[in-house]
Amino acid sequence: MIEELRIALSSMFPMIIREATFADPTLTLAGDGWSFSSVSAWRVTSEGALAFGWSDTAAPDRIWELCGQGIVSVAPQSSLMAGDPAFELSSGQWLEIFSDHPTDPWSVQLPSMTFVGSPSDPSQVT
């Protein structure tokens, strides 16, 4: 799934983040011709350390820090369960998604395809 997502997004990199909001539990990122939505746990890391995450009381404000950055790559968030995305940002930070429920934990809207996380389906996490 994430490799297919990477291929689908590759021609769009860097995907400039024009909008970023977090209204617990919904994280929204959007740019020209794409949007990302997640109701799953997430965190932003910087140089391998936690910067902030969804449990941070300041998360609704801090998520604005992503505005203007570009998404420059996507990779599986974990090698243990490869069905969630981690987005590399132009600042060098990473936005990681951690789905913990089988039903629509995240989605990426593209003009011709919508990717929907399905972490409990073995056929969708490879």
Add this chain to the structure above:
Amino acid sequence: MATSGAPGLVSATHASGATARRLGAILAVSLSATLALLLTLAGIVVGLAPAFGTQTQPPTTVASYSYDWPGPLVNVWETDGTGSGISAPGLERPLAVEASPALIVGFGVAAETATAVGPDFIASSDGVIVGTSRSRMVQGFEDAGLPSVPTRAPGTQYTLPDGSLVRVMEPSGQAPLRASFTDSYGNPVNPFTGKQPQPPPGVGGAAWRQMMRDLTHVELGP
């Protein structure tokens, strides 16, 4: 087969058959009234069950529902002359069910014979109806010429005239066949309001996330 529904919605199992099928009996239950209603029904059933033993439904019974709450089966039927309503075994007349601007749960009233299926549709008080049949939902979208794109995981996403989206998602792992309602960004929305649900006071964490899923998804049947 009991189906899970959103908080405030009453989930039901009803008997379905070829005869006497009539759609449109509306059981109106507000969010606030639902709890009171269920508690009332629970009290009635618990209180009456010993007295009535085997339930005997009147000859005009056209539907039977079991409610998704922890308690014994409550039969619901429609009676001639009084329209649709909720009755408990032995009651002379249906319980009063007050309509409200909140939520209405609609059931396709059906027949005497019996294949357990879920509710045929769910409706709001202002007439918004969400079907629970995948084939009818998809047929409706396609008949209306709504633009669609495929999804991955498997499914199809339809764009409604207001720009909101409905994803008809195939079963995938633990996720059931379902309709997922979102805004144009993919953020979950309540199909009856078109808006992202807001947490009730004091509800948060996992409970709120589950409630949100329930409010923004409809499990579909065939």
